[in-house]
Structure formats: structure tokens, C-alpha cells
Amino acid sequence: MRGRRVTHAQRFRDVYEECYPRVLAYATSLVGRQMGEDITSETFTVAWQRVGSIPRPPLPWLLGVARNLVRELRRRDAHQYLLAAEEAQRISSGARTDVGDIAAEVTDRHNALHALASLPEADRELLTLIAWHGLSAREAAQVLGCTTATLTVRLYRARRRLEKALETASASRTASTSPVEAPHTTRHEGAPA
Amino acid sequence: MKNTRKRPGRPDVMKVLADARPDALDPSLLVDPARQREDLARIVDEAPDGRVTRFLAPRRRSGFRPLGAVALAAVAASAVAVTTLDWREPADRPAAQPRSSAATERPGAGEDVHVDGHLELLSAAEQAENSPDQGTYWQTTTRSENVDVAGEKGHLFAVRSTSASEWSVGVRPGTGSLMVSGLDSLTEPRTAADKARWRAAGSPGTVRVEVAKKAGTGVIGYPMGTGRPMVMKTNINDKIYAVGPRNVSYKDLRALPSTSGELRRYLERAYAADNGAESGTSGRSAWMLRQAADLVTMPVKPGVRAAAYRVMADLPGVRVIGRVSDPLGREGVGVEFPVAYPTPLGTTRERLVVDPSTGAMLSDQVVLVKASARAKEAGLDAGTTVNYEATTRMSWGEHQITVPKNARS
Numbered sequence: 001m002r003g004r005r006v007t008h009a010q011r012f013r014d015v016y017e018e019c020y021p022r023v024l025a026y027a028t029s030l031v032g033r034q035m036g037e038d039i040t041s042e043t044f045t046v047a048w049q050r051v052g053s054i055p056r057p058p059l060p061w062l063l064g065v066a067r068n069l070v071r072e073l074r075r076r077d078a079h080q081y082l083l084a085a086e087e088a089q090r091i092s093s094g095a096r097t098d099v100g101d102i103a104a105e106v107t108d109r110h111n112a113l114h115a116l117a118s119l120p121e122a123d124r125e126l127l128t129l130i131a132w133h134g135l136s137a138r139e140a141a142q143v144l145g146c147t148t149a150t151l152t153v154r155l156y157r158a159r160r161r162l163e164k165a166l167e168t169a170s171a172s173r174t175a176s177t178s179p180v181e182a183p184h185t186t187r188h189e190g191a192p193a
Numbered sequence: 194m195k196n197t198r199k200r201p202g203r204p205d206v207m208k209v210l211a212d213a214r215p216d217a218l219d220p221s222l223l224v225d226p227a228r229q230r231e232d233l234a235r236i237v238d239e240a241p242d243g244r245v246t247r248f249l250a251p252r253r254r255s256g257f258r259p260l261g262a263v264a265l266a267a268v269a270a271s272a273v274a275v276t277t278l279d280w281r282e283p284a285d286r287p288a289a290q291p292r293s294s295a296a297t298e299r300p301g302a303g304e305d306v307h308v309d310g311h312l313e314l315l316s317a318a319e320q321a322e323n324s325p326d327q328g329t330y331w332q333t334t335t336r337s338e339n340v341d342v343a344g345e346k347g348h349l350f351a352v353r354s355t356s357a358s359e360w361s362v363g364v365r366p367g368t369g370s371l372m373v374s375g376l377d378s379l380t381e382p383r384t385a386a387d388k389a390r391w392r393a394a395g396s397p398g399t400v401r402v403e404v405a406k407k408a409g410t411g412v413i414g415y416p417m418g419t420g421r422p423m424v425m426k427t428n429i430n431d432k433i434y435a436v437g438p439r440n441v442s443y444k445d446l447r448a449l450p451s452t453s454g455e456l457r458r459y460l461e462r463a464y465a466a467d468n469g470a471e472s473g474t475s476g477r478s479a480w481m482l483r484q485a486a487d488l489v490t491m492p493v494k495p496g497v498r499a500a501a502y503r504v505m506a507d508l509p510g511v512r513v514i515g516r517v518s519d520p521l522g523r524e525g526v527g528v529e530f531p532v533a534y535p536t537p538l539g540t541t542r543e544r545l546v547v548d549p550s551t552g553a554m555l556s557d558q559v560v561l562v563k564a565s566a567r568a569k570e571a572g573l574d575a576g577t578t579v580n581y582e583a584t585t586r587m588s589w590g591e592h593q594i595t596v597p598k599n600a601r602s
Contacts, residue, residue, distance in 0.1 A: 009237055010440055011429055016236075020229050021220030029218050037225070041232045048236045052425060094215040112213030131210035132218055163206050 012051045015058045016044055023062050026133050030070045032087030035080075039069050060135060060142035067143060092128075093117055115165035123158035130155070313526045313549040314513055318502035328589025331362045331492035336521065337582040340383060342538060342571040343391075343400035343415065350390035351383035351571040352400060352415060356422075357585075361594040362433050364443040364492060370428035373596055378420035386572060391417075403537045403567070424600040434491050437463030437484055443492070451496030453503035460484050460504065475531040478508040482530060486545055489554050490587065498552065519546040519556035520581040538579055539565035556583035 028036035043066040055061045074081040094113045129140040141151035338355045356378035362370040382388035399414045432440035450456045460481050485501040510531030517527035525546040533542045540563040546555040558581035564574050
């Protein structure tokens with residue numbers, strides 16, 4: 001008979017409440033909504049199993065776990081992964097948000113998303129971790145498993161490439177009068193026409 | 194200098210990108226609250242740290258290895274989880290508690306109890322008041338045993354796992370808390386007859402044991418033989434224990450009220466926070482008993498320990514069963530939980546044994562009230578203790594405990 005250990009349960013609930021939406025958003029950006037929910041659930045299952053050693057802040061670690069789980073899925077079930085990744089691609093290219101937006105915003109958003117879609121996957125991953133999922137460079141480094149120094153260099157280059165791509169995107173946009181041309185993406189899916 | 198609408202190609206490229214995030218990836222728009230809640234409930238229903246702990250397959254087991262997904266669906270952990278007692282439906286809800294006169298009285302003064310056992314429990318309260326105070330590490334050593342039934346139907350046998358644990362909680366700033374469990378861990382057939390059946394089954398190195406889950410049962414693998422100890426850090430910064438749903442620091446512990454009325458109200462508030470709309474007198478009594486019994490083993494002020502015993506003595510439905518021996522043969526007063534729980538081994542009831550002469554909590558055990566067919570086949574009858582944790586040492590120490598070299602973390 002002994003006193004109760006600190007409730008890891010309480011700590012876990014706090015982490016869960018705080019981080020669930022952001023882990024879900026990240027997972028959704030990788031594998032779409034449905035699979036994203038499963039990955040999120042698995043991520044927190046892992047977290048619960050290691051509840052005594054969840055780092056602070058927990059988010060970068062959780063995203064790293066989610067990322068590994070997606071990689072595992074990719075290895076285990078390539079077909080399912082591809083379907084899920086296509087869905088994620090549709091979401092990330094903003095396919096669902098276009099209609100009804102104000103024209104100028106749509107244009108900006110489209111330009112940005114098209115520019116992003118034209119970048120190598122590693123760049124996109126890094127840029128979105130920071131711009132969309134709100135991580136600092138240091139935290140992103142944790143997720144990607146590299147040093148902050150390495151990440152800073154990679155980020156610098158990725159930003160440069162994004163700037164270039166944005167210039168290209170806006171130039172082609174202003175040059176052509178057609179605002180919703182098929183994006184010059186190499187990915188599975190772009191915006192619908 | 195610039196209007197808020199960014200044009201692409203400007204230096205603030207990350208901002209442009211951030212603004213372009215599809216709404217479908219906006220965390221605040223994305224979450225399905227029902228799914229989020231369901232996941233949480235399912236996840237915390239499984240034992241953390243990959244181990245099964247008390248209350249369902251009652252208490253901690255050392256060294257089991259999960260067998261596939263079913264195995265994951267282990268158990269609640271009184272040590273870590275919040276809502277332990279209500280995780281299963283009580284098998285019986287005694288309408289009357291013949292031994293408990295306190296059932297009909299308002300708790301409060303703690304004096305007007307009529308059963309001898311209660312008086313002895315109050316004597317434990319008085320003794321607790323004299324226990325020594327203050328040190329650096331609050332240390333407890335316990336021995337535990339868990340009994341389970343393994344094997345195939347028609348060839349079932351009982352196995353028992355025994356081990357010792359040391360828990361050393363640092364209460365001064367900068368000190369940590371360590372728990373080393375699974376010391377001298379051994380899993381073996383329970384009796385000679387069980388050993389014969391295990392041999393007949395081919396002396397398997399891992400036996401399959403059925404355990405209760407929140408819904409239904411699951412199977413876990415139990416490695417036979419000796420196991421390695423495991424070390425675990427148990428504090429989260431300055432939080433060293435849990436009282437109900439709250440993690441508390443040493444300072445919080447020292448600030449607990451030392452009158453039974455105030456302590457009872459404190460625990461009632463914690464109960465409300467922990468269980469929300471959860472109701473039922475016996476469920477609440479069981480929860481309060483659990484918390485009060487846990488408090489007694491923490492480095493609280495002697496007055497608080499005494500108050501905790503008084504709270505216990507007054508809980509409706511809690512049965513004080515007089516003189517009993519604990520699993521190590523030490524005599525004390527038995528205090529039984531007001532609810533019985535079904536397990537694969539049958540209906541069980543939890544019992545505490547308190548030494549009224551010192552105010553020490555001697556043991557916490559789970560006794561079979563009604564054996565299941567499975568349990569009977571393996572020779573376990575009503576009255577058998579299927580799980581216990583007995584405290585052999587509880588005192589202040591000045592040095593952190595040493596971690597065995599072969600301990601897993």
C-alpha cells in the first residue's frame with residue numbers, strides 16, 4: 001500500500017487537450033483527414049505509453065512521433081499511404097477553400113500554394129512545419145531529427161526557393177489573365193479548374 | 194510601411210505562406226470533439242508505460258509482455274490513472290452494510306462509532322499523530338504478489354508473480370523521486386499441482402493470462418521465471434504525488450487540513466473534480482477510502498494522517514472487519530471497500546490492513562469473494578488473496594536509493 005504517484009494521467013490530459021488540434025492538423029497535412037485522425041490517435045497512444053518521459057514542450061516530440069508513424073504506414077501499406085497522401089495533397093493545395101473567396105485573397109493564396117507545391121518535398125515539409133504548424137526553427141529541427149544549425153541552413157535555402165517560386169507564380173499570374181490555370185505542380189493534385 | 198495584403202515575392206515570405214494555409218489545416222476548425230474525447234477515453238483506458246497495474250487485473254504486474262493488440266487493452270492504474278474505481282461496474286451494491294454503523298451517520302466528529310473495528314481504526318489515528326516528521330526522502334518498501342490463471346481450458350493452472358518495490362520521494366527542492374519496481378521479480382506456478390500442469394503444457398516460457406479490460410477481457414503474455422527490475426522517475430518537477438485528479442507538491446501536501454471534517458470536504462471536492470456527474474454512495478465511499486488510504490502513506494503531517502483514518506472510519510459502506518492477518522502474517526484491523534468487482538478470476542473485494550498500534554498501513558490486498566469456474570479449476574477458492582501489496586518499510590531517509598545496475602528504465 002502506497003501513496004499515489006503523480007497522475008501522469010493529468011499531465012497526459014493536459015498535453016492531449018493542448019496539442020491534439022495541432023497534431024491532427026499536422027497529420028492531416030501528411031495523410032488527409034481520416035487517416036490523420038488515426039495517426040493522431042496512434043501518436044497519443046505512444047505518448048501515453050511513455051507518459052513519464054514526454055519532453056517539454058511536447059508538441060515537437062509529438063509531431064516527430066506522428067511523422068514516424070506516417071513513415072511506418074508508408075512502409076507497411078504503400079497503397080493506402082498513396083491514397084491518403086493524395087487526399088492530403090488536395091487539402092494542402094487549398095482545393096477546398098477556393099470557391100467563394102475574395103478574388104485578391106484567392107490570388108495570393110493560390111500563388112503561395114502553387115509556389116509551395118512546386119518546391120521539393122523536403123522544402124515543403126520544412127516550410128510548412130514553421131509557417132503552418134507554428135514551430136520555431138529549433139522545434140522543427142527536433143521534428144525532422146537534425147541539428148538547429150543544419151535546419152537554419154536548410155530553411156534559408158528553402159525560403160529562397162519559395163521566394164523565387166512566388167515571383168514566378170505572381171509573374172505568370174499577372175502575365176496571363178487566367179487566374180485558375182492548372183498549377184505547374186509535379187504532385188498528384190492541384191487546385192480544381 | 195506596407196499594407197497588410199502581402200504581395201508575393203516580398204521578404205516576408207513565411208508570412209505569405211502562413212496566410213495561405215488552407216482552412217482545412219486550421220487546428221481550430223479541424224477537430225471533431227467527439228472523436229477527440231473518444232480517443233482520449235480509449236487511450237487512457239490502456240495501461241501506460243506498457244504495464245498493467247492495479248485494480249483490474251488488480252495492481253501492478255512486473256514484466257508482462259503484450260501479445261498483440263488485445264493485450265494493449267489492459268487496465269486502469271490506480272497509481273497513475275484518475276478514475277480508477279468507477280472503471281468497472283460493481284458486482285454488488287450492498288443495500289445494507291451490516292458491519293458499518295457509520296453508514297447511517299453523518300461523517301464529521303469521528304467519535305460516535307460503535308463497532309470495535311472502528312475504534313481500533315481511530316486508535317490507529319491517534320498513533321499516526323505521533324509519527325515522526327520531516328526528512329529529505331520519503332521511502333517505502335513493499336512486497337507484492339499477483340495470482341493469475343493461465344493455460345488452456347481443461348488444463349488451467351495458477352501462476353503467481355512476486356516482487357519488491359522501493360519508492361523514494363524527494364521532498365526538498367532539487368531532489369528527485371525514484372521508484373524501482375520488480376526487484377527479485379519471479380513468476381512461477383503457484384503450487385506443486387500448478388507446476389505439474391504447467392509442465393504438462395510443455396513448460397511454456399510465456400504463459401497466456403486473461404485479464405479484465407473496461408469492456409470484456411484481453412490476453413497478456415506473462416514471462417515465467419525471474420525478471421529485471423525497472424526504474425522510473427515519478428515526480429514531475431515539484432509535483433510528487435497525486436491526490437484525486439490533482440498532482441501535488443510537498444508544499445501542497447503539508448498544507449492539507451488536519452481535521453477530519455475539513456479533510457473530508459477537501460476529498461469530496463477532489464471527488465467532484467475527478468468524477469463529475471459520477472454518482473453512487475458506494476462508488477464515492479470507495480473513492481474516498483482509496484484517497485484517504487493513499488494519503489496515509491504519503492509524507493503528510495501526522496495530524497493529516499490521523500484525520501485520514503478518521504475519514505475512513507466514517508465512510509458509509511466501508512466495512513471494518515476487525516482483527517485479521519495481512520498477507521505477511523502481521524496482525525491488524527481489516528478495512529474493506531464497499532464495492533466488489535468482477536474479474537476473470539471471479540468477484541473480488543479489496544481490503545486494507547492497518548496496524549492500530551502504530552497507525553501504519555500494513556497491506557492492501559484483493560481477496561476472491563466468489564471464484565469463477567476458471568479460478569476454481571486452477572485451485573483458487575473464495576477467500577484466496579489474488580493480489581497484495583504489503584509495506585515492509587515506510588520512513589524518512591537522507592539519501593536517494595540506489596538503482597540496480599540491471600534495471601530497465
